[in-house]
Amino acid sequence: MHLPIEAYRKKVRKRTRILAFLLTVWVIGIFFRLVDLQVFLHAGFKTQVAKQNQDRTKILPDRGTIYDRNGKILARSIPVPSLFYSPPAEESFELQMKTIRRLEETLGLSAKDVEKIKARLQKKSSFAWLKRKVDAATAERIIALGLNGVFSREEPKRFYPQAKLAAHVLGGVDIDDQGQSGIELAYDAVLRGKEGEVLILRDVKRREYYSEVLVEPQSGKDITLTIDENIQYIAQRELEKAVLENRADWATAIVSRPDSGEILAMASCPGFDPNAYPPSSEEEVNRATRYNYEPGSTFKIVTASAALENHAVSLNDIFDCSEGLIAVAGSPIRDHKRFGLLTFPEAVVYSSNVGMIQVGQRLDPDAFYRTIRNFGFGRRTGLDLPAEEAGRLMPPEKWSRRSLPALSIGYEISATAIQILQAINVIANRGLLIGPKIVSAVEGSTVSGPKKAEPPRRVISEKTANTLIKILEQVIIEGTGQAARINGYTAAGKTGTTQKIDPQLKRYSSFKHIASFVGFVPVERPAISVIVVLDDPQKADHYGGQVAAPVFREISSQVLRYLRVSPQKDLMKAALMANPGREGDR
């Protein structure tokens, strides 16, 4: 039986309305869900997606290269593989740790390293370093194992091709290539550059299918030092030889160009290999700039300068040194022998303590102090190396009765080797102080370049300097520094032997010394100045003239030959005539 047409239409309309209503509800539902997903839950889902298929990774910049003055590479960063673990999400923690344990032996992971990785995995971290900066062969071997989640990525590693050469000047970097000492630290901001960022898109299997550099990394700037690798090598080799021969605790030597203040070599012994940074704290100390010591007789250069400059002495003045000692504030200060009567130049040439104390006693304390300060003592030289020591110099108002005599012979003042070298450079430069410098150029930059050198400053008159040069020349010809004589060249210098304070007895020891020699060569137009300091030489000979002066001679003669500074014809012939046996000595 059929419904009447009107009833049928009514039924259809009703059904249509119900269907329309349901569809509307459904559409409204979808609409609200869409709003919920696209508006309210948008950020959360976006993060989730990004986490799943995007990686934002830092791009480490290339650290600048350090060159010597001739463009030889002293330090450079090169890419090496680093191994890391990106735990597969489908693997259990136990399975992940099993992978790590498999690598433990091959990679030489310590228990501490494994604990670190374990802690990261427990925190559900998606990244953990296995071993950073390994050699290419090890990385290849590990990757070839095909372990799930083990990957390799390249990172820059600092490489010092000359190993120990100039290690104290260069310093070193940590695992993140951040400067820790030496030039690496002093110029870290310049060398380091700026990190970049790369966006990597990965597929469901974490394979990289797209990458885009978001922030371009900026490479660090290259630095050129004033150091000459050949001169550095000579200085370092001779210094190491001297330390062994004399059984010294440590030693330092610096070679500079007096007219520019450029440091050509700066060596300290014991040394270290910056490729295996960090060394022990004992090895890391740059003794040339970071060790203060009482300079002893090398400081008599300053006393003599002050006396001449202030007209406290004349060259013909005689000093009575016949007793071999002089009483200072109730206690005696001795010479190593009785000299008799000495003129002022002789007191310097033979390094008489008694004579130089009498010279010092003629000086006004304020004038003496001013001269010492003008020579740059008691403040840093401003060399571009970190942690330079300023030395210790008390103002006259704090001096005791003993201070002036003690200062006259280089005690009650502490200085670094670089400060003593700066002082001899004043003499070599005929009275002008030109500060030392070790960085000659920073790539393409004048803003972050080496520190601006102070203009030359006059410390003593040219006349005083010339007089002193003649006296210091005699030190090498007939005085305490004869072992520093270099055949064919005129040289000027001063020996120093300092008694060290015995920390247990708290007084000057008769057995512990610092032997030193400082000088320049040739006298007429100084090409180089050199200082050599040896701590506590254990051989019977412990005087600066016996221990340090020969090292000065060895370094200087080789450096002069390398720099092609010709000897003076007459001096050379005289030397060869006086020593004909050496001709056949091959």
Next chain:
Amino acid sequence: MVHKKYTKKEIAVGVLASLGTIVILTFYLWHITENIRLGYEIGRSENSLQTLREEVKKLEAEKAALLSLDRIEKIAKERLGLAEPKEDQVIYEDF
């Protein structure tokens, strides 16, 4: 139902237009894929340039290590039997 009958000319224009569209679309697709292919190639070349640059840097550092002075001295003395010149063995040009 009545169908409009196209003239031969209209059919030819239609075919040509279709062919033209196909050609343009094909060219466009070729252009796009070629762009992508070249993009990949540029990417590969840039990577290879970077790798070569790094290789040069590495080799320069390696060369510096091989020419390190203590190594040279060791070879000169131990393998070649050379020694430091004595004072009288050095002749200066301006003498």
